Amino acid sequence: MALVDIETPTAPARGRWPQVEGPGMAALEEWVYEIAELTQPDRIHWVSGTRAENRALLEQMVEDGKLIKLNPEWRPGSYLARSHPSDVARTEARTFIASERKIDAGPTNNWADPAEMRATLDGVFEGSMRGRTMYVVAFSMGAVGGPLSHIGVQVTDSPYAVASIGVMTRVGDEVTQLIADGAPWVKTVHSVGAPLKPGEEDVAWPYNDEKYIVHYPDTLEVWSYGSGYGGNAILAKKCFALRIASVIGRNEGWLAEHMLLIRVIDPTGKKYHVAAAFPSACGKTNLAMLRPTIPGWRVETLGDDIVWIRPGEDGRLWAINPEAGFFGVAPGTGESTNVTAVETLWGNTIFTNVALRPDGDVWWEGLTDEAPDDLIDWEGNPWTPASGRPAAHPNSRFTVRAAQCPQIADDWEDAVPLDVILFGGRRATNVPLVVEATDWNHGVFIGSTISSERTAAAEGTVGELRRDPFAMLPFCGYNMADYFAHWLEIGASEELTAPPAIFQVNWFRRGADGRFLWPGFGDNSRVIEWIIRRIQGEAGAIESPIGYLPDTDELNLDGIDVPQADLDELFHVDAASWSREADLTEEFYAQFGDRIPAELTEQLAALRSRLAEA
Ligand code: GTP
Ligand code: SPV
Ligand code: MN
Numbered sequence: 001m002a003l004v005d006i007e008t009p010t011a012p013a014r015g016r017w018p019q020v021e022g023p024g025m026a027a028l029e030e031w032v033y034e035i036a037e038l039t040q041p042d043r044i045h046w047v048s049g050t051r052a053e054n055r056a057l058l059e060q061m062v063e064d065g066k067l068i069k070l071n072p073e074w075r076p077g078s079y080l081a082r083s084h085p086s087d088v089a090r091t092e093a094r095t096f097i098a099s100e101r102k103i104d105a106g107p108t109n110n111w112a113d114p115a116e117m118r119a120t121l122d123g124v125f126e127g128s129m130r131g132r133t134m135y136v137v138a139f140s141m142g143a144v145g146g147p148l149s150h151i152g153v154q155v156t157d158s159p160y161a162v163a164s165i166g167v168m169t170r171v172g173d174e175v176t177q178l179i180a181d182g183a184p185w186v187k188t189v190h191s192v193g194a195p196l197k198p199g200e201e202d203v204a205w206p207y208n209d210e211k212y213i214v215h216y217p218d219t220l221e222v223w224s225y226g227s228g229y230g231g232n233a234i235l236a237k238k239c240f241a242l243r244i245a246s247v248i249g250r251n252e253g254w255l256a257e258h259m260l261l262i263r264v265i266d267p268t269g270k271k272y273h274v275a276a277a278f279p280s281a282c283g284k285t286n287l288a289m290l291r292p293t294i295p296g297w298r299v300e301t302l303g304d305d306i307v308w309i310r311p312g313e314d315g316r317l318w319a320i321n322p323e324a325g326f327f328g329v330a331p332g333t334g335e336s337t338n339v340t341a342v343e344t345l346w347g348n349t350i351f352t353n354v355a356l357r358p359d360g361d362v363w364w365e366g367l368t369d370e371a372p373d374d375l376i377d378w379e380g381n382p383w384t385p386a387s388g389r390p391a392a393h394p395n396s397r398f399t400v401r402a403a404q405c406p407q408i409a410d411d412w413e414d415a416v417p418l419d420v421i422l423f424g425g426r427r428a429t430n431v432p433l434v435v436e437a438t439d440w441n442h443g444v445f446i447g448s449t450i451s452s453e454r455t456a457a458a459e460g461t462v463g464e465l466r467r468d469p470f471a472m473l474p475f476c477g478y479n480m481a482d483y484f485a486h487w488l489e490i491g492a493s494e495e496l497t498a499p500p501a502i503f504q505v506n507w508f509r510r511g512a513d514g515r516f517l518w519p520g521f522g523d524n525s526r527v528i529e530w531i532i533r534r535i536q537g538e539a540g541a542i543e544s545p546i547g548y549l550p551d552t553d554e555l556n557l558d559g560i561d562v563p564q565a566d567l568d569e570l571f572h573v574d575a576a577s578w579s580r581e582a583d584l585t586e587e588f589y590a591q592f593g594d595r596i597p598a599e600l601t602e603q604l605a606a607l608r609s610r611l612a613e614a
Helices: 025-039 051-063 114-125 159-168 173-180 236-252 284-288 339-344 440-448 480-492 521-535 564-570 575-590 598-613
Strands: 043-046 079-081 095-097 133-141 150-156 185-191 212-216 221-225 255-257 259-265 271-277 298-303 307-311 317-320 325-329 350-352 397-401 420-424 434-436 451-453 465-467 501-505 541-544 547-550
Touching (some): 025 133, 025 173, 025 185, 051 079, 114 212, 114 221, 133 159, 133 173, 133 236, 150 236, 159 236, 159 325, 159 350, 159 397, 236 307, 236 480, 255 480, 271 521, 284 298, 325 339, 420 521, 440 480, 440 501, 440 598, 501 521, 521 547, 575 598
Parallel strands (some): 043 133, 079 350, 095 212, 150 185, 185 221
Antiparallel strands (some): 133 150, 212 221, 255 307, 259 271, 259 298, 307 317, 325 397, 434 501, 451 465, 541 547
8 A cells, every 4th residue: 555645845745535524524634734834744644544554554664674573483463663772761851731820730740831832842843744754643542432432633753653553542534534523632743853854864763852742731732742752652642541631531520540450350250340550660561461370360451551430320430441552561571470461462563672582583681581692682782691781671662452462351442340449659668568548538648649669661760769649640631739639529429339449559568688578460469359358348457557458367378488577577567667758748748739638638647646656
């Protein structure tokens, strides 16, 4: 199929156009031409979403040196992308919320005046797509036409972004048809910011040192410039489905969350739905694909990164995974940790910044216990185990369709009722393996106090402890104090007669010798089992100043060997350390001034008095 049409020097060539008619089409086409006039691409190609088109795009990228085709014998339909070494993670310092009022962005977001930012971006985007094709991608988050779904359109000059959006969302003319029929849609614009002069040869990973990831919550728009990296370039994902959707959710009474979603099936066949918010690279994909190590229990995958939650008419909270794929962390994914992911990645996968084997397959740290002798690292240089540096970038990732996961639920595109919400983070100290909130408001308090050691998923110093309330610090599109209030309001609604129970978990507590105290991964099913037995009213608990802890006799440890001393440490609540945590929480809350909900300062005071009595 031809991706390119005849070129004219004055206006972009019109390549493929959708055969779609309807009253909404004029506004969409007008917007597409407006962006083209600003960015001046050579060609416009409207993405159809067909397999043939996808294959042609990928093969064109191979020809252009932008992708390496993996050996189909090991990895059919799969490709390796190597980014520029500076464009490997989300750039939070260059991510902006351009709300009319600064207070609506809140102290935890970078705010920009929308009028000033528009003027800046007009300059930055002017001619930014010269020499390139501008792709128009209509996408649906959630099943096409589904009751909780939302539509967006991304224009982009990055074929890598187009291929990724095709995996992560539902793309194509059926979505454009909904727009033509009058459905509302969100505008998203992306350019790698690397225009080509006539005759200039392209590079493998075009990008720009100057980056802007800008959200206009008042007009529901995203403008992203200078980066090709997932979270900066697949605008449907963090930009739309979290930052913009969180604003829509606040206005409409629902929640957009950085959560995984699973169905847990107990030995009697009873089903429970669990959503869990952990910060970036803190275990969502792994828990989403959990294979229980305890007999009789099963887990079905529904989603691994984003969940939209709405109150239902039955008094429960209903959740969907709006995405259609996984953009998962590669390092640490192996047979012994996440065999489900390994099986999911058998083919049809785009890998980014992993290492290449001489046989044309891929490798990353943790895929196998021992590293191959001889690799090409993520930057394209020869590598051996003696090289003294990782072969794959710590934030290297795989992009693959959800439907390819062997334990995906048959009905994974439908909404499910939530029984449990988990909050977690990466904490070497203090936070126990699991603790149950006493009620909704206590659970919201716990969510608001989540902190976690920094990971490679965003720029910054790895390992440094930072606050990441609800795992949403980088993704909340409005003032986080208002976000806390929104959570409290949802819980206070009289219609919510059966709210999910809330727990905090921490798989990452370490002993004095630095090793993880808990085996984690498949054995996290033991924690899930206690949680489910707890909500069934079957398991006892011990009251502590920070919530209900399991009696360690109640935790199913059959078949694993966790020394008693480690167990004691896993559940140890140190009053002095928790008092210091409370001081840090007070400091964290202070930046929001009197916008912080009274319910949360009351929770903090109550925690302090329980700690004083302990
Ligand atoms: P994002 O895609 O960035 O939002 O990350 P995520 O939360 O989905 O993180 P993911 O599941 O990919 O895990 C990131 C890292 O944590 C990987 O290196 C995993 O191997 C590691 N990890 C996940 N679960 C566990 C666990 O139970 N114990 C330990 N020790 N490590 C874990
Ligand atoms: C994260 O950083 O939380 C991710 C990867 O899931 S990205 O889509 O790049 O945000
Ligand atoms: Mn994420």
